[in-house]
Amino acid sequence: MTDPTCWFCSDDVRTDPPPGGWVYDDAHWRVGHAPASYAVAGTTILESRRHVADERGMSDAERATLADVTARTVEAVTRATGCDRVYRWATMDAYAHFHLWLVPWWETSPLRGPRRLVDAVVTGGGTTPERATETAARIRDALSASV
Numbered sequence: 438m439t440d441p442t443c444w445f446c447s448d449d450v451r452t453d454p455p456p457g458g459w460v461y462d463d464a465h466w467r468v469g470h471a472p473a474s475y476a477v478a479g480t481t482i483l484e485s486r487r488h489v490a491d492e493r494g495m496s497d498a499e500r501a502t503l504a505d506v507t508a509r510t511v512e513a514v515t516r517a518t519g520c521d522r523v524y525r526w527a528t529m530d531a532y533a534h535f536h537l538w539l540v541p542w543w544e545t546s547p548l549r550g551p552r553r554l555v556d557a558v559v560t561g562g563g564t565t566p567e568r569a570t571e572t573a574a575r576i577r578d579a580l581s582a583s584v
């Protein structure tokens with residue numbers, strides 16, 4: 438079921454696809470690179486296809502596949518960016534729809550923990566559309582190789 442006012446599941450609200458298109462898509466999940474103006478290159482959003490806020494509302498099939506799709510996406514972001522770790526951020530603040538931000542972190546990054554997340558996603562100024570699209574293609578390739 439979709440919520441007609443939700444950016445994540447209503448095509449009437451979300452008129453712009455992720456940079457480079459979806460990098461992964463199945464019956465329960467889809468994955469796309471974050472919009473270039475929002476976050477550093479490699480920042481990837483895993484979202485449920487159904488309008489559900491968190492694990493409490495997920496079906497058995499969604500719960501059973503979430504860890505696997507998360508692991509595959511973390512591996513793909515790691516391969517595509519060469520990062521040392523993949524941070525996660527999920528607040529469901531703007532929309533009560535499950536979306537997990539996966540944010541690359543390097544040992545050379547000047548910030549750690551929540552400060553890194555704020556810098557990468559809120560105050561850092563994002564990346565270029567070209568870089569987002571190129572990184573999305575590498576993440577898609579890595580996800581395809583992991584099947």
Ligand SMILES: [Zn+2]
Binds near residue numbers: 440445447487533
């Ligand atoms: Zn939704």
